[in-house]
Amino acid sequence: MNDIFSRIDHSRTADEVIVQIESLILEGVLRAGDRLPGERELARQFEVSRPILRDALKALEARGLLVTRHGGGTHVADVIGQVFSKPVMELISTHSKATSDYLEYRREIEGVAAEYAARRATADDLALLDRIMERMDEAHRTGDFDDEAEIDVEFHHAVGECAHNIILLHTLRSCYRLLSEGIFRHRLLVFALPGAREDLLAQHHAIHAAVKAGDPVAARKAAMDHITYVERSMVQAERTDDWQRVSRLRLRQRAGETEISRKTDRNQ
Incomplete structure (x- = not known):
C-alpha cells in the first residue's frame, strides 16, 4: 500500500x-x-x-x-456489507420485484453520482477513470464476460468516488455489493445477449466522456440511460434463459419418447 x-x-x-x-x-x-x-x-x-x-x-x-x-x-x-444484512439479501434474491426496484433506485442515484462527478472530478479522478476504461476496452477485446462484468462494477465505483459525497459513495457501494454477491443471477446473462457487450461499452464510454468534459447534464442522462438499458436487458435475458430451459426440457422429453418408441419396436 x-x-x-x-x-x-x-x-x-x-x-x-x-x-x-x-x-x-x-x-x-x-x-x-x-x-x-x-x-x-x-x-x-x-x-x-x-x-x-x-x-x-x-x-x-x-x-x-x-x-x-x-x-x-x-x-x-x-462495514459496507452490514448495510444489507444477510437476511435482507436473501429476501431480495427471492423476490423478483426487488430486481426492478433495485434498478429503479440505481437509475436515480447513479444519475446523481454522474452529475456530481462531472462537476467535481479532479485530475487524479479522471486519470483513474481513464485507466479503468482502458482495461474495459481490453476486456471487451478478449471477450471475457466475467472480467468485463467485474470492471463494469469497478467503473461505477470510480464514478461514485468522483462525486465526492461520502453518503452517496457508501450508498452506491452497498448497491454494488448485491452484484458481487450474485443476488441478481441474470446479470451476467446480459453480456451474452446479441449486441449487448457493444452497447454496454458504448454507454460506459458516454458516461466517461461526459464526466471528463465536465458536462453534468449529459453525464446524468448517460448514466440513467445506461441503467434503463440494463433493466430492459435483464428482463430479456431472464426470458431468454427461461426459453432455453424449457427448450432443453422439451428436447430431453422428446429424446426419451424416441428411446421408448425404439425399445417398444424392438420388443414387438
Missing part, C-alpha cells in the same frame, strides 16, 4: 491516529478488506510511537472498523 497516511502534527495521541484512519475509511480511500501496513511501517508514516499506534488500532478494532487476522495482519472490516 502506498503512503496514504500522514504524520500526526499535533499531540501525537491515539485519538489523532483514530481520526485519520476513520476519515480514510469514510472517504472510501480504504476499502473493505484492504490490509494496513505493518506496525513498524504504519508507526513510521504517522510518526508516532508503536504503543500509541497499538492503542489506536485496538480502539478501531473494538468498534468494528478493523479486524486482525492471525498471521495475516490488520484489515479494514467489511
Whole structure:
C-alpha cells in the first residue's frame, strides 16, 4: 500500500491516529478488506510511537472498523456489507420485484453520482477513470464476460468516488455489493445477449466522456440511460434463459419418447 497516511502534527495521541484512519475509511480511500501496513511501517508514516499506534488500532478494532487476522495482519472490516444484512439479501434474491426496484433506485442515484462527478472530478479522478476504461476496452477485446462484468462494477465505483459525497459513495457501494454477491443471477446473462457487450461499452464510454468534459447534464442522462438499458436487458435475458430451459426440457422429453418408441419396436 502506498503512503496514504500522514504524520500526526499535533499531540501525537491515539485519538489523532483514530481520526485519520476513520476519515480514510469514510472517504472510501480504504476499502473493505484492504490490509494496513505493518506496525513498524504504519508507526513510521504517522510518526508516532508503536504503543500509541497499538492503542489506536485496538480502539478501531473494538468498534468494528478493523479486524486482525492471525498471521495475516490488520484489515479494514467489511462495514459496507452490514448495510444489507444477510437476511435482507436473501429476501431480495427471492423476490423478483426487488430486481426492478433495485434498478429503479440505481437509475436515480447513479444519475446523481454522474452529475456530481462531472462537476467535481479532479485530475487524479479522471486519470483513474481513464485507466479503468482502458482495461474495459481490453476486456471487451478478449471477450471475457466475467472480467468485463467485474470492471463494469469497478467503473461505477470510480464514478461514485468522483462525486465526492461520502453518503452517496457508501450508498452506491452497498448497491454494488448485491452484484458481487450474485443476488441478481441474470446479470451476467446480459453480456451474452446479441449486441449487448457493444452497447454496454458504448454507454460506459458516454458516461466517461461526459464526466471528463465536465458536462453534468449529459453525464446524468448517460448514466440513467445506461441503467434503463440494463433493466430492459435483464428482463430479456431472464426470458431468454427461461426459453432455453424449457427448450432443453422439451428436447430431453422428446429424446426419451424416441428411446421408448425404439425399445417398444424392438420388443414387438
